[in-house]
Amino acid sequence: MNAKKILALLLGAMMLLSLAACGAKGNDRQADMSGGGSAMTSEPKTDEEALTLHKELLEQENAILSENTELWEKVYMEADKGMAMIEDGKNYGDFLLDTVEAAKEQFTDKEYEWLKESATEISNIENKLTELEKKYPEIMQKSMDGAMSMPAGSDTSNPPDDGSMQKFPAFEGKDLDGNTVKSEELFSGNAVTVVNFWFTTCNPCVGELAELDALNKELAEKGGSLIGVNTFTLDGDKAAIADAKDVLMKKGATYQNVYFDSDGEAGKFTTNIFAYPTTYVVDRSGNIVGEPIVGAVTGKAQAEALQAQIDKALAADMG
Template sequence: MTATKYLSGFIAFLVAGFLLVSLTACGGQSEKMDGSMDMPKTIEEASKQYDELMKQENEIFSKNQELWEKVFLVSSKDMTMIEDNKNYGDFLLKVIEEAKDQFSDDELKLLKAEAEKVRDIENKLIKLEEKFPELAMMRKDAGMSASDSSMNMQMFPEFEGKDLKGNTVNSKDLFSNNKFTVVNFWFTTCSPCVGELNSLETLNKDFEKMDGELIGVNSFTLGGSEKSIMEANEVLDKKGATFRNVYFDENSEAGKFANGVYAYPTTYVVDSKGNIVGDPIVGVLTEKAQKDKLMRLIDQAMS
């Protein structure tokens, strides 16, 4: 799977997964959304409007897909997490500003203008979710149900690599020898990533009892840099984390996939056939909601 294919399939998750849900009560029947759009009165009208807005947002990304791919690849090492309660358009503008030296003046102008459009769309989506909270649940459920379809099933890219102790690791054997494999992407200077290593160690011990395994992929070690491997091992040792961490050629399909991870930590669940199950989990697994989602995906991988 190339990074471009990964991005196109992942955009909908990005924009849907981090919408701010406000607890503020909505107003009366005459309420309007930003722009001049009337606030829908029924869930059917709201759902239709919500889908149309999501379509508009996805079109913004697909229209200049290669340029947006560059944004996410540039941001992956510099932005650890999308901030809580943050409009996704504001997040994009922040990423673009911090990476502005990577773009030409014309590219920068285009990206900022498109990100502002995303921010406006997000504000409308937020207002819809405030009045119709079930829209957010429908969006999450859609992500889960989509993973049940073989048409949408994605394979984790095959790789030949090594663990951080120097042992050869083959992805085909890795996945087939486990009923499920939890793949956690992190990097050495990511505070949330390092902070959860102890918890991941505990999880891995639980997974072993279920004939599963948790493995780490430290993005700094891709390509086999001895210095990066040494630093990663030092962090793992300090945190008492003994679960396997692997690396592979960053120019391989798996390497491109790893470099497409836009926020850290990010976790995937893979079944014994190498299929990615459901959507990735962005954020630390110590949060109850994240851990609950992880266990649902594991159940799905084992079914």
């Protein structure tokens, strides 16, 4: 997996951990992060103020990640080599701090100090975001609205002009044990198929694996199934497959995970996903049902949207 893809994927995780918009830039983060009137020290009094503050914090966090992108790529490469997942209870800033510290010898003193300071700022922002999201649970979805990048051509709110549904991109790949998996056979064999895109160093992705396994068992009773697509395993990356299997085992997740070539139709679709985890519901004909579920399905809004789409696919299959 090349550095550009790793950067895109890790920025995708950043979007889910903080629900930040990809590509936002800023040059005033030092000014924004200091002073009594800064976003870090101000306390909202209303839902609107909380939403505004949430978005400001996301912009600050993205501004940090938009600086020295080549240096961040170096950090992400080190994370890909040595860190299988973000430890439970730690935020993304802590993950970056651990990665920078573990790879300290790979950076100059100046680079190390900058990365350490930047990762600390991200950790502080993440802590503040967590506080806001607990106190104002509705702001996360509102702050996310309009901020997520979806796969190219996957705007399911605007179906094709001929009235047909959008097809999930075709693939012929393998599962993590090397068994051949063809999308046409997979979808036609299930009343409904839930497809969850994740990757190994994405904390919210890993955090929902046990719940996804339970969902898979529920779907099996109704003639459906759930599959995972770990984006690090595309093209059959052996090290990534081993890491993914290890994480799945630790979380007790036994449902099928698949990979395919990154240059195929499904591979290109996958590399254009910039929010993780993202989950799709697919009917027996291979059509995408509804809009993608962005964020962990352990969230109330995501869980309700996912169940509604599953019910819709099952009802159509019975009809």
